[in-house]
Amino acid sequence: MWIPTEHEKYGVVIAGFRGTIPYGLSLEIGDTVQILEKCDGWYRGFALKNPNIKGIFPSSYVHLKNACVKNKGQFEMVIPTEDSVITEMTSTLRDWGTMWKQLYVRNEGDLFHRLWHIMNEILDLRRQVLVGHLTHDRMKDVKRHITARLDWGNEQLGLDLVPRKEYAMVDPEDISITELYRLMEHRHRKKDTPVQASSHHLFVQMKSLMCSNLGEELEVIFSLFDSKENRPISERFFLRLNRNGLPKAPDKPERHCSLFVDLGSSELRRDIYITVHIIRIGRMGAGEKKNACNVQYRRPFGCAVLSIADLLTGETKDDLILKVYMCNTESEWYQIHENIIKKLNARYNLTGSNAGLAVSLQLLHGDIEQIRREYSSVFSHGVSITRKLGFSNIIMPGEMRNDLYITVERGEFEKGGKSVARNVEVTMFIVESSGQALKDFISFGSGEPPASEYHSFVLYHNNSPRWSELLKLPIPVDKFRGAHIRFEFRHCSTKEKGEKKLFGFSFVPLMQEDGRTLPDGTHELIVHKCEENTNLLDTTRYLKLPFSKGILLGNNTQAMKATKESFWITSFLCSTKLTQNGDMLDLLKWRTHPDKITGCLSKLKEIDGSEIVKFLQDTLDTLFGILDENSQKYGSKVFDSLVHIINLLQDSKFHHFKPVMDTYIESHFAGALAYRDLIKVLKWYVDRITEAERQEHIQEVLKAQEYIFKYIVQSRRLFSLATGGQNEDEFRCCIQELLMSVRFFLSQESKGSGALSQSQAVFLSSFPAVYSELLKLFDVREVANLVQDTLGSLPTIVHVDDSLQAVKLQCIGKTVESQLYTNPDSRYILLPVVLHHLHMHLQEQKDLIICARILSNVFCLIKKNSSEKSVLEEIDVIVASLLDILLRTILEITSRPQPSSSTIRLQFQDVTGEFVACLLSLLRQMTDRHYQQLLDSFSTKEDLRDFLLQIFTVFRILIRPEMFPKDWTVMRLVANNVIITTVLYLSDALRKNFLNENFDYKIWDSYFYLAVIFINQLCLQLEMFTTSKKKKVLEKYGDMRVTMGCEIFSMWQNLGEHKLHFIPALIGPFLEVTLIPQPDLRNVMIPIFHDMMDWEQRRSGNFKQVEAKLIDKLDSLMSEGKGDETYRELFNSIIPLFGPYPSLLKKIERETWRESGVSLIATVTRLMERLLDYRDCMKMGEVDGKKIGCTVSLLNFYKTELNKEEMYIRYIHKLYDLHLKAQNFTEAAYTLLLYDELLEWSDRPLREFLTYPMQTEWQRKEHLHLAIIQNFDRGKCWENGIILCRKIAEQYESYYDYRNLSKMRMMEASLYDKIMDQQRLEPEFFRVGFYGKKFPFFLRNKEFVCRGHDYERLEAFQQRMLNEFPHAIAMQHANQPDETIFQAEAQYLQIYAVTPIPESQEVLQREGVPDNIKSFYKVNHIWKFRYDRPFHKGTKDKENEFKSLWVERTSLYLVQSLPGISRWFEVEKREVIEMSPLENAIEVLENKNQQLKTLISQCQTRQMQNINPLTMCLNGVIDAAVNGGVSRYQEAFFVKEYILSHPEDGEKITRLRELMLEQAQILEFGLAVHEKFVPQDMRPLHKKLVDQFFVMKSSLGIQEFSACIQASPVHFPNGSPRVCRNSAPASMSPDGTRVIPRRSPLSYPAVNRYSSSSLSSQASAEVSNITGQSESSDEVFNMQPSPSTSSLSSTHSASPNVTSSAPSSARASPLLSDKHKHSRENSCLSPRERPCSAIYPTPVEPSQRLLFNHIGEGALPRSDPNLSAPEKASPARHTTAVSPSPAGRSPMKGSVQSFTPSPVEYHSPGLISNSPVLSGSYSSGISSLSRCSTSETSGFENQVNEQSAPPVVPGPSYSAPEEPVRKESKTPPPYSVYERTLRRPVPLPHSLSIPVTSEPPALPPKPLATRPSHLENGTRRTDPAPRPRPLPRKVSQL
Secondary structure, X not given: OOEEOOOOOEXXXXXXXXXXXXXXXXXXXXXXXXXXXXXXXXXXXXXXXXXXXXXXXXXXXXXXXXXXXXXXXXXXXXXXXXXHHHHHHHHHHHHHHHHHHHHHHOOOHHHHHHHHHHXXXXXXXXXXXXXXXXXXXXXHHHHHHHHHHHHHHHHHOOXXXXXXXXXXXXXXXXXXXXXXXXXXXXXXXXXXXXXXXXXXXXXXEEEEEEOOOOOOEEEEEEEEEEOOOOEEOEOOEEEEEOOOOXXXXXOOHHHOEEEEEEEEHHHOOOOEEEEEXXXXXXXXXXXXXXXXXXXXXXXXXXEEEEEHHHHOOOOOEEEEEEOOEEOOOHHHHHHHHHHHHOOOHHHOEEXXXXXXXXXXXXXXXXXXXXXXXHOHHHHHHOOEEEOEOOOOOOXXXXXXXXXXXXXXXXXXXXXXXXXXXXOEEEEEEEEOOOOOEOOOOEEOOEOOOOEOEEEOOOXXXXXXXXXXXXXXXXXXXXXXXXXXXXXXXXXXXXXXXXXXEEEEEEEEEOEXXXXXXXXXXXXXXXXXXXXOOOOOOOOHHHHOOOOEHHHHHHHOHHHHHHOOOEEEEEEEEEEOOOOOOHHHHHHHOOOOOHHHHHHHHHHHHHOOHHHHHHOHHHHHHHXXXXXXXXXHHHHHHHHHHHHHHHHHOOOOOOHHXXXXXXXXXXXXXXXXXHHHHHHHHHHHHHHHOOOOOOOHHHHHHHHOHHHHHHHHHHHHHHHHHHHOOOOHHHHHHHHHHHHHHHHHHHHOOOOXXXXXXXXXXXXXXXXXXXXXXXXXXXXXXXXXXXXXXXXXXXXXXXXXXXXXXXXXXXXXXHHHHOHHHXXXXXHHHHHHHHHHHHHXXXXXXXXXXXXXXXXXXXXXXXXXXXXOHHHHHHHHHHHHHHHHHHHHHHHHHHHOOOOOOHHHHHHHHHHHHHHHHHHHHHHHHOOHHHHHHHXXXXXOHHHHHHHHHHHHHHHHHHHOHHHOOOOOHXXXXXXXXXXXXXXXXXXXXXXXXXXXXXXOHHHHHHHHHHHHHHHOOHHHOHHHOOHHHHHHHHHHHOXXXXXXXXXXXXXXXXXXXXXXXXXXXXXXXXXXXXXXXXXXXXXXXXXXXHHHHHHHHHHHOOOHHHHHHHHHHHHHHHHOOOOOHHHHHHHOOHHHHOOOOOOHHHHHHOOOOHHHHHHHHHHHHHHHHHHHHHHHHHOOOOOOHHHHHHHHHHHHHHHHHHOOHHHHHHHHHHHHHHHHHOOOHHHHHHHHHHHHHHOOOOOOEEOOEOOEOOEEHHHHHHHHHHHHHHHHHHXXXXXXXXXXXXXXXXXXXXXXXXXXXXXXHHXXXXXXXXXXXXOOOOOOEEEEEEEOOOOOOOOOOEEEEEEOOOOOOHHHHHHHHHHHOOOOEEOOOOOOOOHHHXXXXXXXXXXXXXXXXXXXXXXHHOOOOOHHHHHHHHHOOEEEEEEEEEEEOOOOOOOOHHHOEEEEEEEEEEEEXXXXXXXXXXXXXXXXXXXXXXXHHHHHHHHHHHHHHHHHHHHHOOOOOOOHHHHHHHHHHHHHHHOOOHHHHHHHHOOHHHHHXXXXXXXXXXXXXXXXXXXXXXXXXXXXXXXXXXXXXXXXXXXXXXXXXXXXXXXXXXXXXXXXXXXXXXXXXXXXXXXXXXXXXXXXOOOOOOOOOOOOOOOOOOOOOOOOOOOOOOOOOOOOOOOOOOOOXXXXXXXXXXXXXXXXXXXXXXOOOOOOOOOHHHOOOOOOOHHHHHHHHHHOOOOOOOOOHHHOOOOOOHHHHHHHOOOOHHHOOOOOOOOOHHHHOOOHHHHHHOOOOHHHHOOOOOOOOOOOOOOOOOOOHXXXXXXXXXXXXXXXXXXXXXXXXXXXXXXXXXXXXXXXXXXXXXXXXXXXXXXXXXXXOOOOOOOOOOOOOOOOOXXXXXXXXXXXXXXOOOOOOOOOOOOOOOOOOOOOOOOOOOOOOOOOOOOOOO
């Protein structure tokens, strides 16, 4: 039976459980479970990570943990009772785990690894805490480490700052908000600004001395030197080096490492140096022979110096090399370091170029205990401590020191009968009173143990030696008395024996007879002469002698003169036990000299403070002893001395001695009667304050009042204990009188110098410290009343001295912080006076920082759930006194500009935050009763209105993101909770007081605005939180957005007819709320929209205002980045837009205004879709087609559907910026033209807008024109620029602005030059289909034609598109997709190349127009594009595939012409027609003939830089014809069967014959031109071409052209030769007849610019722009891979087994290998001629390289126009060269058969049309009958011609007209705008269209051309009349 559990409530899973049994709960190791019931070894419960799923699991799989249960029963909540740090660690590590993996995914490796180490460290520390074996201190330390690491990780991952109290997380509900703010602020400050350490330490490690000439042991002495004061500031660090320069004891780190401790901040400056003196131990002279002397001396060696400034950067200086200078003159050794510091080191030599002292240095910060913790390894290995000289900055009580520092300074000695000066060595001993030398009390420095004697270094031959060696003598106090120091002087001989001869001695006693120690300072000692064998062990013999010349000075002048020799030392005592001060000794021994008491007390103030604190207890005993002795006589003096000592302890140096005095008062003080005298003298001083002129002494007394009261209280307590509480009333009366005097003195106003106010300030600053003392003797209420009376007596005038005001506040602050205020009884008494002073200061906006601190402390004491009566009363008082002023203060300080100084700004932010926390605390404590009282307290509605407006404004400020730091989510949630609670209270007041006739728009508007920004806060968007964080927030506060949303709805419903005031103003804000993806919130907010529409309809009968506001708001929301997938789904259809609430649409449909309502919703939804697409695209980094396309879509939507002109213009400029960024200069110009179109040449003023200044419309239009011209120039669209130049020139001319007119004409001329001189690349065009629902709205299931970039071919374009749409699937065929693809939840891309069809052919067909000009018209203003797909219809003839080869031709019509405002435009209309095989053949021949004519013309007019393209083209055509290709056409179309079965094709067959004959004529003329220009090294090739041409003619049966019936003449595009352009061209036939061309009505434009996109390996026939191909045969027709053929299959290439589709007998070329043949066929696959073949090289075999390697530019001869055609290429001339069998030149198996005419042919045999270009016209390389399209020839000649000239200037594209040229057709202008019929108007620019002129136009022409519309029935388009330009619409003053 299942029993509810009592104790087993919470556990951790220790083994995984799959839960495969019925009702089993699946669990993983580490899951935490809450247990509900138990039964026979099983538990029933749920995992806390998923509380909705409950089940059973074995009890043995769970480890139970202690937990407490809240809300027992069905909704009980279990909280583990483990340490809160453990709980936090567990939850934090779980959150980190997820984010840590994401770091790896985002490739943030550094943070990933660091976090991994931190997580492992936290887990390790967690184990230590869980084990529970740690000591209390260690546990504290571990928790400190854990929290530091948790905070670091949270900060790195952008998580919230956690408020903590003693390492444990705090619940914001359990503490006041001011306390929470302080905790957050403390942690924030700790994180941001590290606390400056007050003490610093220098770590020094000696590595080695690098020097070439060592060989002797060395002593190295480090010390710190103050160059400013010229004195050492530290003891010495002394270490010994061996002969190799390494430390002598490397195994003892303390011997070569030292820590210079207790450096104050003042000592970290540039003039503090580390000095290193090096002494060598050896012979007298460094170079002496070894046997000269065996005695070792200490001799100077070298010195090094380093400024401590180098360490202030904080970096560790490892392996620093210090330069070591040697002293040349030993007499200067004592100051060598000073000279080096002063840069006087030129006089010293370096010890060697590579020599130096290797040391490691590091500056450490913090107190010594902290350093021990943080650098434990340093201390564990061992390090010597080097102290500062003397006491540290702070003297600690209990510190025991007794160190005497002796500096051996210098000596003055006589020669002693020698010819040279002595070598003096000083030896020092410490001798005690018994005459024995003290052992081991001479310290050379840290790092070396103390020694018993000291030997100075020896200066060579120097009778005035200077040593300046510092020694420390740590002599115990008990040894001090009677001890003396003896110095012995010896001369060191340099002779062989090396004797040291004693010649004198000095001594100095350590303590004088009166008990004082040797005074600090320099002492000149007498040198007593003696013999070498003098026995100095008997000290009594010399101690009676004088020791110092200072003593002799007064006593024995004669003796003084006799002693010429002197020895100087400097002494300095650092002792906590001994004194050198006689006055101090006199005071302590006052009983022996009672008559000196007054003098001693007077001199106490002159004694050094360190001497007093050393004997603090003894001194205090002395003072109170004197007071007891005679209080009448000495009372005032003792009081003054006590005040002096008390104030001495206020000094920071002696601050730590305060506890010593406290201990004295508590334990040692015995003056039971002292209180009477102390009160009396204190009152005497207070009474004199107002009268006294000099206040300094009185202020000293007031400053000491804390300890005076301590003595008074302790004395009274001792008296009460001794007497049983006698005289209690008398004592109370005294205290009352004293405080009355104080109140009187405080109430006085300072009228004069301000000395009185200074005394008042001094008293107030120390008065709060007295409270705790008074509480020891009086009741809490009594003390509170005393303090209230005292503080209440302060003058209330605010304009008194500002410094006094601050002190008053500080006194109030200390009062609030005192123990007295924490008691509720006393607090209620003190609160009014505290609030009174606060109110006064806040009203004046003074001392805000102190006020904020006081207020915070006031609220810290009031806990959240305190419902005691006293607390409620306090809140009443605070609300009445401070609420209003608090709101005004927050408004005031937040409206001020922030100060520039960072420290002041921090204070400014702090004070704002503290006031806000105080306000929130106050509001959280207020109950219903408080709110009711507050609202009732307003006498008029105006006051209430002002209050509500004020508090709503403050709340809006509190909601600002910058109010709290980013990671203070805890604080924000608490603030929001308080705000929403308060708003719920105040909304009632709003409803009751400001509706109906009292309606106030401003206050309601403020309310709604507050509610909206409250809901939109980032910190309330729970969807962005982690699951655990979201759960915590919902448990604690719920979803506050929904609560506020309900409140908005409720208030809106109450408005009634007043709703009209808020329409349309609130539409935007409410729309923003509905965008929040919270279903409940939407359910509440959506109905408001219906209400708004209803009221708007009632008022004005339409929704224009609603619509306008909605649209503006949607656009601004997108620009703020509100768009994401959620919003997209929200607006995808109309129903979801308005949520699960009965949809707005349905509700609207029930209204009378349903149509306009539905229309509005549809428009908004469509706009939203576009805006979201725009938002998504703009998030991407680089500018790509998506961004531009999206902007174009949005721009058109604003123009056509919404007619929002300002938004339209804004997006024009956004699009313009995108184009500039992508360097689409032509498109940028077209875009700017859209704005230019809206302006007129008028003087109407326009306002400042976007980046435009305020200017006239004329000026702005001029500016736009110039910018557009510049962009057309950069985009090489010069023809368009010329038209704009003319337009602006007309304006300049009309204003007679000839200066600018001249510039404009020059600019126009430069554009003409650029057209003729500069090269322009013709872009490729690609058709792209976007299929599937995953594409953005503006692309979805649409097809576009895109203008490619320069040099961009199909493969590159496809790759670019796939990069832009990485999730897209490339379709592998060119067929139209079916519906399943359209509706798929995916992205499909279909891409292939298309050919542009120019609108007008006039310029292209006109003779004599240079190609530079024609090239522009081929690829600009293109509306129509074409794509061809070959297929076989009917049965395929395997022998001749051309019989059944049809072409499906697709024509695409765009909505706008390219180029335009985008690189791509949507396809508006498709037309598909099928071309028969015969029509196909005609077009193939026409194209090839046109290509040949162009190349021949270029060759004649010298447009070709070399002749290779013509050579290759001739070779390809003749070669194909010779090898039997043309016969296929003859077999297909000239046979009887075809003619009979297709009687309607008679004209076409005739046309085919004419074209074949025309081609023969062109070839003959071409060969003649070729002969003229062919270089010498290519003559053999030319001869071969001529031979093959005759073989071709003979095979076709063509002998004499004169025998032919009228055939088409050769018309060359640029004239043949130029001199004959206007006359009949030179005849190609002997009789010179001019042949009139016949045109077939089915002739087609050129197709030599195709690029095939092989989109499917199985549908190989569907190749773009390919005709003459079979569809199915693998043997006959397989696709060739080519640079312009791209398959979007996985391999991204076409099928490799591609062969020509021509018959096998016609495939080979007699000159090209198979490999090259393929490459040549590949080159034919490009969409059209490559402009510069050098850019796309393909490999060439060596054979071809050799063949063409001599073709060069210099070999081209000039054409002679006087030669006739037969002379240029006479067939008879080459008859002998014709080979009867061409087999030797051709790889064909059989020879070429002769051409047999059709038996049904009605012409003579000579009329047979022969076409050597039957195949190869389609660039996919299907047939090799003609392998040399222009792309192939130009491409190939550059490959093979390694020595050729620079790249060929590209020729024009060769395309025949689509229809016969009509005389009336005009050349379109380079830029014109067409109005299409049968479609909606598109916002295109019209400014480039110019009215028609009657004169012939110059180039570029400027007639107005309108685009003919395509009729649905497919008939030919007619030219509609020119559309008159509409009158420009008045533009809003943009």
